[in-house]
Amino acid sequence: MTDTLERYPRPSVAVDTAVLTVTSAGDLAVLLLPAEDDGGMPVRLPGTFLHEGELLAEAVLRSLRTKAGVAGLAPRQLHVFDAIDRDDRGRVLSVAHVDVVHASSLPPDALVVPVSALPPLAFDHDRIVAFAVEHVRAQYKQAPDPRGLLEAPFTLSRLRSLHESVLGERLLPDTFRRAMLPHLVATGAMERSGRGRPAELFRRT
Template sequence: MVNEYRDASGKRLVDYPRPSVAVDTAVLTVPPGGPLSVVQVRDAEAGDWRLPGTFVHEGERLAAAVLRSLSEKAGVAGLAPTQLHVFDEPSRDSRGWVLSVAHLDVVPFAALAPGLERAGAQLVPVDDATGMVHGHDDILAFAVARLRTTYAGAPDPHGLLAQPFTISELRAVHEAVLGERLLPDSFRRAMVPMLVDTGERAASGPGKPAARYRRV
C-alpha cells in the first residue's frame, strides 16, 4: 500500500484550503475604422457583460478551459490565446476565493465577427468596457498595457492588418491600438526598416500612389 503524502508538519494535501481556479480571456481586436475593442459576453443569470471565462473542470488543462469558454460563450474558435498573468488577490472575486489565470488573444476583426453575432457576444471599445465583475477590469487593463507595449516598437506584430498594406494603413492600426495620434514622418522612419516593400502601389487615393509593404 502506498503511503499517503504528508508534509513536514504532518498535513495532507487535502488539509489545506484551496481556491477555485478560473480562466478569463481578453480577446482584443480593431474593427475597421474603429478603436481597440474587447470581446464581452453576457452572463445568462446576472445579465451583465464581462470577459469570456469559466472555472477549470477537474482534470482539465488551462488551455482547454480557455478554448471551451471562448467557443461556448463567445462563439469563436481557432484562436491561440497565451497566458497573460495570474490574478490572485484573495478578495478580488465576490463569489469567493478564486484565482484567475488570465489569457490574451489579439485577433483580426474578420476572424471574430461571424461567431460573435451568433453567440450574442459584443465588441466594446476598451475605454468603455468598465464596471465588469470578478476583477475583469483589472484583467483588461493589464492586457491592454501588454498589447500596447508590443505595438510601440514593431509593425503590427499580431497581424491585425491584412497584408500588403500602406504606411498610412499601418499607422491607423497602431493609433487605434495605442489610443493616440502618431506623427506620420516619425512613424514611417521607425517602421520602414522592419518592412519589406512589395513593389506594389495602392490603386486609389489622391496624390502619388502609396507603396505597399509586408511585415518581415
C-alpha cells in the same frame, strides 16, 4: 510524517480571456459576455472554472466556444490575478489570457465594446482588460502589427492607422515611418488610388 496536499487550502482556479480587436470604426475593443437576464452575472469576460483533468489552454478554448461562440483562436497566458477578495463566492485565482484577432473572427452578434467605454464589469475584469491592453500596446510600440491584424502587403498609411487604433493616440507620420521601416520589407509594388501619389507597399520582416 508524510506531507499531503490535504493540509493546504485549495482555491478554485478560473480562466478569463481578453479577446481584443479593432472595430470598423477604428476603436480598440474587447469581446464581452452580456449580463444575464435573470439578474445573475453582470457583463464580463469569457471565462470558466478549470475542470478536473483539464489543462488551462483547454479551459480557455472551451469557455470561448461554449460561452461566446468563438473558435479557432490561440490565446496566450497573460497574468495571474489573485486578489483575496476578487470573487465574493470564495477564493478564486484567475489565470488571465489574451488574444488579438481580426473583427471577422468574431460572430456578427458578438458584444464587442471599445476599451475606452467599458461598462461596469464583474469581479476584477476591468483590471484584466487594462492589463491586456497595456500588454498589447507595448507590443505595437515596438514592431509593425505584431499580431497580424493587417493583411500584407500594406501601405505605411494603413499601418499607421492601425497602430493609432491600437495605441489610442495620433502618431506623427515621419516619426512612425522611421520607427517601422527597419522592420519592414518593400515589395517593389505600388498602390494607386485616387489622384494622389502612388503609395509603396510593404510586408513585415
